[in-house]
Amino acid sequence: MASEVSVPSLFQMGYYWEAKIFLTSVKLDIYTPLAEHPKSAIQLAAEIGADSDALTRLLHALVTIGLLKREGDHYKNIPELAEFLVKTSRFYMGELMLLQDAEWDHWGKLEEIVRTGKPTVKDNIFINHPEVGATVSRVLHRMAQRVAPALAEKIDLSVYKTLLDVGGGGGAFSIAFAKRYPHLKTTLFDLPQTLKISRENIEKEGLSDRIDLAEGNFNAGQLPAPFDVVFASDILHYQTEAENMALVQRLYDATATGGVLILKDMFIGDDNKQPGWNAIFSIHMMVYSEKGRCFQGQQIREWMKKAGFDNIIEMEKNTILAGTKGI
Ligand SMILES: C[S@@+](CC[C@H](N)C(=O)[O-])C[C@H]1O[C@@H](n2cnc3c(N)ncnc32)[C@H](O)[C@@H]1O
Incomplete structure (x- = not known):
């Protein structure tokens, strides 16, 4: 609205x-x-x-x-x-506010960005600024911990045995899935600097034997495979459309036949008259990242279809899309 x-x-x-x-x-x-x-x-x-x-x-x-x-x-x-x-x-959520404060000067350039269509930031915090990336990961982990257990309850994974959490960050979702589904073996894939935080959190929860860590760049090389469930939360809005289309294809390759891809992100409503709050979040991505933006759910469905996924459903409005890899 x-x-x-x-x-x-x-x-x-x-x-x-x-x-x-x-x-x-x-x-x-x-x-x-x-x-x-x-x-x-x-x-x-x-x-x-x-x-x-x-x-x-x-x-x-x-x-x-x-x-x-x-x-x-x-x-x-x-x-x-x-x-x-x-x-x-x-x-404590002060770190989140400190990140907003650190963006203050970037917001001052919004007019310039809108006039030129060019980003004023030239990098990706997770790759180029590991210390800021670590703070963001800690804050996001704390926020994700609040929603992850409810999500693990809502998405029924009882028939699946393996899960790949791509760009899993601090591990809130891997941890929640592991706790809710005791038979599930999870692999969390992320950049080496972020995995330090994931490891701390997973060890604290006593889940190191149930959640493996795999390091790498999800845009290059091969992802670990195959997994019954491939889950990716909040990674699409850091990337361009072309990068995401290629990524969804790689996620398809990592999904076992008969398995499912679950994409969670901040989608802009498909009805252009009601783009929703994520349209504002997309401006935040425009001022503080080189290429980040929110996409419409419809665009993501298209990438999934093109990659080969069937039965694509919206599990949560403007937040979760899931598709299966047919036999
Ligand atoms: C916004 S965080 C999302 C974390 C977690 N999935 C969540 O929803 O709370 C994005 C994650 O993607 C990881 N990441 C960013 N670029 C990556 C890349 N090229 N390859 C692997 N991981 C990457 C970051 O380290 C970070 O953990």
């Missing part, structure tokens, strides 16, 4: 100040020291290394936005938000 834009929300959108105030508060890590107890601006400024007058003004703004509370001259966290904003919390 397209959003309804009211005049007040029009102003809020144009005045992006709140977004940058919030991102800066995460970058300054204001919330972690406040987890101990409420503090004054002077105490906090000394602790985080800031100018106390400028920080006081920022804290006032954070109170106005509703991200902090003020009691006298002390500031305190809001418990429901602290769960996500305090670094030591299990659900």
